[in-house]
Amino acid sequence: MVQIANIELPDFPLLLAPMEDVSDPPFRAVCKANGADLMYTEFISSEGLIRDAIKSRQKLDIFEAERPVGIQIFGGDEEAMALSAKIVDTVNPDLLDINFGCPVKKVVSKGAGAGVLRDIDLMVRLTKAVVNSTSLPVTVKTRLGWDHDSINIMEVAERLQDVGIKALSIHGRTRAQLYKGHSDWSYIAEVKNNPRIQIPIFGNGDIDSPEKALEYKNRYGVDGIMIGRAAIGYPWIFNEIKHFVRTGEHLPPPSIQQRVEVIRQHLHQSVAWKGLKAGINEMRRHYTNYLRGLPNIRDYRTRLVTLPSVAEIDAVLDEVILAYDGYKFEPRKINMDSMAYSCDS
Template identity: 75%
Template sequence: MIKIGNITLPEFPLLLAPMEDVSDPPFRTLCKENGADLMYTEFISSEGLIRNAMKCRQKLDIFEEERPVGIQIFGGDEDSMAMAAGIVDVTNPDLLDINYGCPVKKVACKGAGAGVLKDIDLMVRLTTACVKATNLPVTVKTRLGWDDDSKNIEEVAERLQDVGIKALAIHGRTRSQMYKGQADWSLIAKVKNNPRIHIPIFGNGDIDSPQKALEYKNRYGVDGIMIGRAAIGHPWIFREIKHYVQTGELLPPPTVAERVYVCKEHMRRAIAWQGLKVGVNEMRGRYASYLKGLPNIKEFRSRLLLLNSPEEVEAVLDEILVKYEGFEMERAPITLIDYHERCPL
């Protein structure tokens, strides 16, 4: 078993990464139902949170069925981070996570997210401020370093553990890499094997199949894996990995009926959470990934993008179910889509 403060997770847990515009409550719940062990919210600006920005406040929404769940914040000012941590504490998540990994310019170049990797002393002060401001377990998500000349993750892990974090998730790239190139897990393994480190270490980056998940588990010895882009449109990745780790056998890919069901269920939950108009509109960006791999599906996707009522959407999804009845989805590695403008950290 893996412990994060008072949270108990199964051996080798699978974590859903906090992805901006993706990891909302409806999607988190679907991933939970398909085997994810720990959820994270979309990242939340500490400055926006303390100024009561509506979008930031809405990201605090969590529901019992998705627990355990952590709320992730980012920022570069100690007072603001401490105040935000206090606000998060009141909403009663299971943990507080700090983002020191988002590489996008609007975050990193303002001294937050991966921008903090340039100043480890600041990272320590920010983390200390959060630890002191909340009764929740505090965890961190970060990268190997700012660039190839400053891969400081080993020092970061020791110093953050010393000031009280309870787990560390490491994306195997530098900020300069963004999401390009191959994630380097060798430094993640060095952190995990450091005799000074006693907190759980989770690896993140490029896990796009059950086979790779098991290979990296065995090769690098991490306590668990965080899944980001590979879960977009494919919440089944968690059950597939768990089954393969336990049995060595691959599950068949999700059927067309499963894909249609998840589209409907996601839409219903989005409407229940955000209301009719916003819920239906929010789903428009989801259909392509959920229906990927179906031949000649473009016409249906185009129709779905124009619909404004759940009844119309469900009618088109039912057409898809009839048209592709008996169609067998081919198993293929999940493509890690281009996600540079978002921040799955």
């Protein structure tokens, strides 16, 4: 069992990463149903919460069925972070996470996300302000450092633990790498093996298969792993990893019926949460990933992303089931670089 304050997770838990424009309640619901143990919201601007920005407030929506769930905030101002932590408190998530890892320019230029990696004293002050302003367990997600010449994750881990965080998730890249190259988990292992570190350490970066998850578990000794882009359009990855870690055997790839069932669940929950037009529009980014690997799928996909009603989309999905009934999917192989559009810090 892995413990984050009063939150009990199974041995070697699998966490769903907070991804901008992806990790909304409908997406989290299908990941939860397929094995995710702990999930996070999309990151939320502390300044947006304070301004009562509609989009920021909507990201606070959490539901009982998805617990345990954490709300993630970002910002570079101590007062704003403290006040936003108090706002988060009011919706009663299971924990509050701070994003010190998002590498995108619009966040970094505001001195937030991975931008804080250039000023560890500020990172400590921001974290302390949040810890002192909430009754929730506080966790952090970050990267190895700003660039290869300033990798400072060990200092970050020790100092943030000292001011009260209850777990740390580490993406094995620097900010300068963005999502390019390979993540280096050796630094994550060093943090985990540091006798001063008593909090759970979760690794993140490049986990895209059950084999890699088990390999990294054994090689680096982390308490659990966080999965981001590999879950987009493929929430089955969580249960596939759990089964492989437990048995050494692969689950069969989901059938076309199983894929369409999850697409429908995602679509219907998206419409229920965001309304008809926004819910249908939000789903359009997901069809390609859900149906990846099917031959001659373009015409169906084109219809799915242009139809204006749930009934019409459901009818096309019925056609997809009939057209590909009995189709044998190959084990999944993905190009992570093609999925690097979200701020998975």
